[in-house]
Amino acid sequence: LAKTTQPISMDSYEGQEVNITCSHNNIATNDYITWYQQFPSQGPRFIIQGYKTKVTNEVASLFIPADRKSSTLSLPRVSLSDTAVYYCLVPSTGGFKTIFGAGTRLFVKA
Amino acid sequence: EPEVTQTPSHQVTQMGQEVILRCVPISNHLYFYWYRQILGQKVEFLVSFYNNEISEKSEIFDDQFSVERPDGSNFTLKIRSTKLEDSAMYFCASSWVKGTNEKLFFGSGTQLSVL
Numbered sequence: 292l293a294k295t296t297q298p299i300s301m302d303s304y305e306g307q308e309v310n311i312t313c314s315h316n317n318i319a320t321n322d323y324i325t326w327y328q329q330f331p332s333q334g335p336r337f338i339i340q341g342y343k344t345k346v347t348n349e350v351a352s353l354f355i356p357a358d359r360k361s362s363t364l365s366l367p368r369v370s371l372s373d374t375a376v377y378y379c380l381v382p383s384t385g386g387f388k389t390i391f392g393a394g395t396r397l398f399v400k401a
Numbered sequence: 402e403p404e405v406t407q408t409p410s411h412q413v414t415q416m417g418q419e420v421i422l423r424c425v426p427i428s429n430h431l432y433f434y435w436y437r438q439i440l441g442q443k444v445e446f447l448v449s450f451y452n453n454e455i456s457e458k459s460e461i462f463d464d465q466f467s468v469e470r471p472d473g474s475n476f477t478l479k480i481r482s483t484k485l486e487d488s489a490m491y492f493c494a495s496s497w498v499k500g501t502n503e504k505l506f507f508g509s510g511t512q513l514s515v516l
Contacts, residue, residue: 323502334405334492334507335444342502378444382501388457389434389505391444 295379300396309366311395313379316360324355324362327378327391335378335391339364366397374399403427407493407508414483415516422478422511424493433476434494434505435468437461444492450476451499483515 297313315324323342327335339346341353341362352365366373376394406425414420426433435447449456450468467479476495480487490512494505 319501321501325502325504327505329444332490332510332512334494334510335505337504337506340502340504382503388446388449388459389503390446391436393443 295381295392297377297379297392297395299393300398302398302400303369304400305370306368309369309373309397309399311364311366311377311379311397312361313364314361315379315381318359318381322381324353324359325380325382326351326353326364327380329376329378329394330374338377369397369399371399371401373397403506405493405495405506405508407491407511409511410509411512411514413514413516416485417482420480420483420513422480422491422493422513424476424478424508425474426476426493426495427497427506428474430495430497430506432456432496432499432503433468433470434496435478436492436494436507437489438492438510439489447478480513483513485515488513488515 295313295315303309325340326338328338329335339351339353341355343355346353354363376396378391378394408423433450436444438444446459448458448462465481469477490510492507492510494507496503496505
């Protein structure tokens, strides 16, 4: 099982860019990296997924270096509503379960 | 946009009672999951279900728990004799692909309170 490590919490201010880095040193060749967002009292929500280099969608960008041992979720110009827990997931090899770690609690202040 | 729906949103029960939590996954999805989250803690995997059988389960998913897909649309989690420590938010999820690029779609959860 590829293990991920990410900061427990981060603070930011409205309008700033936020970068959350996740390390996954034992990532397998076929693994994708997936990020989810969870607001209080809601289920996690898929936000972005990538395999290598850079992926961008309407919510975020995901940067993955060539060695794929880490990835960085970038949220441009955050607002108060981006306050949430962000999870970096690298799937189990074999098996049918997706495991969530503790995630990164992002607090966006006015 | 299609979504996973869960009912009820809140369930209060007495210890020892049976509860059934219901979920309607996204219609073309093939893989179904239950997770739970105790207040302030991590999202914990309970069970995955594919092709009308359990694919994998965690150590939390003991004999008191069961899952069923009684028809083509519903996916249920039953807790036979609830304990105080079963109090948590229960999330259903579904995906259409299983593999290293899977994406799970979660419902908004059922808050279970065992008194």
